[in-house]
Amino acid sequence: MDKVGGIKNSGVLCHVTSLSTSYGVGDFGPVAYEFIDRMSEAHQHYWQILPIGNTNDSGCPYATDSAFGCADYYISPDLLSKEYDISPQAFNKYFFNSERVDFKKVAENKQKMLHTAYEKFLPNPKYEAFLKEEESWIAAYCLFRTFTETRGFDWKKWPHFSDAEASMTAAEKEKYNFHLFVQYTCFTQLAELKKYANKKNIKLVGDLPIFVSYYSMDVWKNPSQFYLDKETLDMKYETGAAPDGFSATGQKWGTPIYDWEYQKKDNYEWWNVRLSFLKRYFDIIRIDHFRGFCATWISEVTAPDASGGQWYPGPGADLFKNLRNYPEVIAEDLGYITPDVEALRDEFNFPGMKVFQFQLGDSTNPHKLQNYYYNCVAYSGTHDCDTLMGWYKHLTPSERDTLNKDLHVQFPNHWDFLDILLKTPAKIVLIQVQDLLGLGSEARFNYPGTVQETNWSWKLSFKETKHIDWERLRRLTIDSNRSVTKGQVCG
Incomplete structure (x- = not known):
């Protein structure tokens, strides 16, 4: 127990796609089970991943076709x-080893392998139970995926949702x-x-993007949940970020705002269904973007930028008081x-x-180590950050000297930072x-606000996977009093 609050634990942030497999992308199979085994041996109790929804060829997990559903390539x-x-x-012909994830290729390959399995699939009680448990979204989502493939992505050109199933052709039904x-x-x-993971005393941490894409199952099925033109169902406003030090004109994200009234x-009810689904x-x-429950920066879709938002x-x-069944929550409270x-x-x-990397600045900075408190989750960096050593390398000499002095280190490596x-x-x-x-920075996962091939595609090589020093992490975890026995993981 820690005198500041209570039991303390630690874990690893690693998206599933970053794991090494013979198929060019990480998945829910043996490599994930092995990763859990290694974390357990190192006394880790949390595995955080990013959203798992279906993406386009960029692989961006925050731009998916629904708040529900899963991308095929995780199978x-x-x-x-x-x-x-x-x-x-039979699947050996789909083996390929690439330095980064090629989302287009792995999605195509997984489709072919899934069709091979589908030919042998017969509906069974377990399948029927799944359809029953997920009935709030599963039919609409699979209709959406089908029509996207056969009729294009613009759902406004499709039949109304209530008439969609009856309009399917035989090929679409298949x-x-x-x-x-x-x-x-x-x-x-x-x-x-x-x-x-739970048997190994590890909690699985998912990620909820607060907003959804306009071209999504959610808006097609539930347009009244969003603030749209009542006749055309077009967006009047879109979400974004207010002008700040990073952007004088703010940001436009292209996602619709909710009709909270x-x-x-x-x-x-839509949130109740969404959170209950995730809890399963x-x-x-x-x-993500927890502040959006208090207020969101919006601007007109026709505006050239977000400066006039x-x-x-x-x-x-009021929202959380009306939720019936939701998982534990981590509030992303970064930024303004x-x-x-x-x-x-x-x-x-x-x-x-x-976030460890945000600690530069004066004593009022909430990310200064002296301002950490018990009820928070501390990250070495997020998916939008550089790696620790990439960040340190890019500090100015003055910033580096100040940091070294603050942390009482001289020539730090990553283990020194992790120990602190x-x-x-x-x-x-x-x-x-x-x-x-x-x-270093070559392993950075994402550069926010940019579109580039290196975003989202980084993955561990087979060599790197073998070189993770889980034993050293275990020792540091024990030394920092973050190692607890089964049943003691903090809730």
């Missing part, structure tokens, strides 16, 4: 071959059934992985945070975030897997 061919008695050699099978396979594999009338597959959810009030505590955001976070006892981070009062410490290897 493990190794588990498929066992489930459907397919010779492993695609629809295939997508049902794929989603069943995705979530069956994920549920088994979560069960295994309408959602309040049905007690936020994750122990904890990090809510305005703050759009959110539902605040106002007192009402902090009050909402604290009212429901949600831990906020601290693990010894903070934070309830949970999450370490980017790149930082366990001391990798």
Whole structure:
């Protein structure tokens, strides 16, 4: 126990796609189970991943076609071959080793392997139970995936949702059934992985992007949940970020805003369904852009930039008071945070975030180590950050000298930084897997606000996977009093 608060633990931030497999992308199969084994041996108790929704060829997990559903490429061919008695050699032709994830290629390959399994699939009680449990979204989502493939992405040109199923052709019906099978396979594999992680005393941490794409199943099925033109269903306003030191004109994100007044009338049922769904597959959810529940910066879709935007009030505590069943929450409270955001976070006892790389500045900076407190989750860096050593290398000589003096180090390496981070009062410490290897900026996962091939595509090489020093992490975890016995993981 820590005198500041209570039990402290740690874990690893590593998206599933970053794991090494013979198929060019990480998945829910043996490599994920091995990763859990290594974390368990190192006394880690959390594995955080990014959103798992279906993406375009960029692989951006924050730009998906629904708040529900799963991308096909997370499915493990190794588990498929066992489930459907397919010779492993049948999938050998899909082996390829690339330095980065080629999302277009792996998606195409997974589709072919899934069709091989689908030919052997027969509906069964487990499948029927899955469809029943997920009935709030599964049919609409698979219809959406089908029509996207056969009729294009603009759902405004499709039949109204209520008439969509009846309008399917025979070929579309077959695609629809295939997508049902794929989603069943995705979530069956994920549920088994979560069960295994929990047996190893590891909690699976997912990620919830607060907004959804306009061209998504959610807007097609539930347009009244969003603030749209009542006749055309076009967006009047889009979400974004206010002008700041990073952008004098602000940011436009292209996602629709919620009609909070309408959602309040049905007690936020869409959110109840969304959070209940996530709780079935994750122990904890990090809510991205948590401040959006207090207020969101919006601008007109026709405006050239976000400089003339305005703050759009959110539902605040009323939303969370009306949620019936949701997982533990981590509130992403980075960036421009106002007192009402902090009050909402604290009212429901949600831990906020601290980021080691943000600690430069004066004593008022909440990310200074001296300002860490128990009920927070401290990160070596997030998916939008550089790696620890990449960050350190790019500091100015003056910044580096100041940091070294503050941290009482002289020629620090990544283990020195991780040791310091693990010894903070934070309830949970999450370490980017790149930082366990001391990798530089070449291993950065994403550059926010940019579109480039290196975003989202970084993955561990087979060599790097073998070189992670799990034993050293175990020792540091024990030394920092973050190693607890089964049943003691903080909630």
